[in-house]
Amino acid sequence: MNIFVDNERKEFFMNLVQLQYLAVLAQTENYTQAAEILNITQPTLSYAIKTLETQIDATLFEKVGRNVKLTERGKIFVKESNKALEILNQAVEKIHHLDQENNSIRITSLRTLGSSFLPKLLREFLDEVHDQEINFEFAPTPGFSQAMIEGLRQEKYDICFCSKVDDQDDIIYYPILEQKLYLITPKDHPLANRKSINLQDTFAYPHITYANNTGLANELNHLYNLCGQHPESSYSVSEDVEVAGLVAAGFGIGIVPQLDNLDDLELKKIPIAYPQWHRFLYMAILREHYQSPAAQSFIAYVKKKCLIC
Template sequence: MNLYHLRYFVTLAHLEHYTRAAELLSITQPSLSHAISSLESELGVKLFEKEGRNVVLTKCGQAFLEDVEQSLSILDSSVNKLQMTGSGEGQIDIAMLRTLSTQLVPGLVRDYLKEHPKQNIDFRFHNSTGLTPDMIEGLKNRKYDIAFCSKMENEPSIEFVPVAKQELVLIVPNGHPLCTRDEIDLADTLPYPHIGFSRRSGLRPIIDRLFKECKGQPQYTYEVEEDQAVAGLVSAGFGIAVVPHMALLAYMPVQIIRIVNPTWERMFYMCTLKDVYQAPAINDFKDFVRRHATV
């Protein structure tokens, strides 16, 4: 089915006059008549009937017009989006850990938009999942264009670019016996109940390894997936925890204690699929992040 014929049909349906429709379309009246006849022949129904010097839609034509206009609108919208994407505009879907959603990622996007004030880019942020494995899976399924999260091993199709780091600290509720300490050896935390990360969390094997260096294993009273949930349980007095040093900790009723032995810093990465086509706007933002990464 000829796309031009469909557009001719819509114009004629609204003007109800072959001569005026042909003039508006910048084609000859015989060309318009031939296009409509071809369309009717292909469909096997009459779309128009004469009414004096004009033409009006038949019942079949009225039903067809509604569907054609809707279809052309969707098609034109899709073409426009692709053209915007090809010119460096369009939509960028970003997944991020919640701990990165308060400062790092919003700051990068803000600075990028300041540097590119004339670019019409629609950033879409996704942090409904706080787990790195889910974000990596979202990249593979093309749900996300970019993910800001931790690194995963055995992911050859993913490029991991380090963008920031975060040290691990101990947090304890106000009034806890350790709350007067400024720094601590991890081994000194073993006598107290801990809030831990679940085994789905990328932090769990790291913290397990640190405790293994101390030749001990904490007693976990609760295990949850996200660092904000861990901090919430600590602030409510359910235990102590080793967590990333997040900005939100300063606003919670907990004491932050520096861990001096063993020490470890958590690295965050910008993650994207390797060897796939990505729109110019996405590649431009990725290059910007590489230039402005803090590590």
């Protein structure tokens, strides 16, 4: 930083280094100690302070034995110049933070994507772009799609991987993954030996259903409407894994997408023959949200790699 001063048509410049030297000397009140802290020679420090005093036409220090102390003018100047240094340091921090933001991508996703699909996608993207500076920030997942989209609208995230929850124009949904839906039952359930299932045959039994604020609840309502009726709900939960856990414990039957740990649970997984329905998952972004260069690059990669036309 250079500060330009015009005093009776005499021009000079004060630089940031001089102010930094001044701040250290004002604290130590000793040229030798200040020079050691600044990792410069004492003559260099002396010259910088003398030049500064000449530029502002004021004596900043007076000698006290082997030390120095600030003059009254020096106290005033140091106090105000330290304020300037603090403002400048904050400006530098903001610039550095902006640089970090330009390389950061804030994402959140459904938990069902977190164990396999998403980590693999991120690894493949980083291997292709060869940019070690890109940083993915994993926001704590709110668990279900509606909350993710609300967070996206509040600009808490850059990208969400979730279900489609509405048709408002401010959100762009890119379909990136198709999942089949399965009926799951306890292993000793009357339907457990079926090779496939007509959903109408399941309504005689209580279901573990999804809470109304989840994306999958909306999709299942379409299936139930096609069948002309809705199941009796024994429990309503928000997570796929909660449905699977309750079914395995014998609290009812349920409909879930493919989950990584389904085969480890005490339950049977049965393809749904009617109505045929596939669940789509999406990459969701806010239409008017600023995307960093790193985020733009990742969005383009996902659209190229995963977009379902």
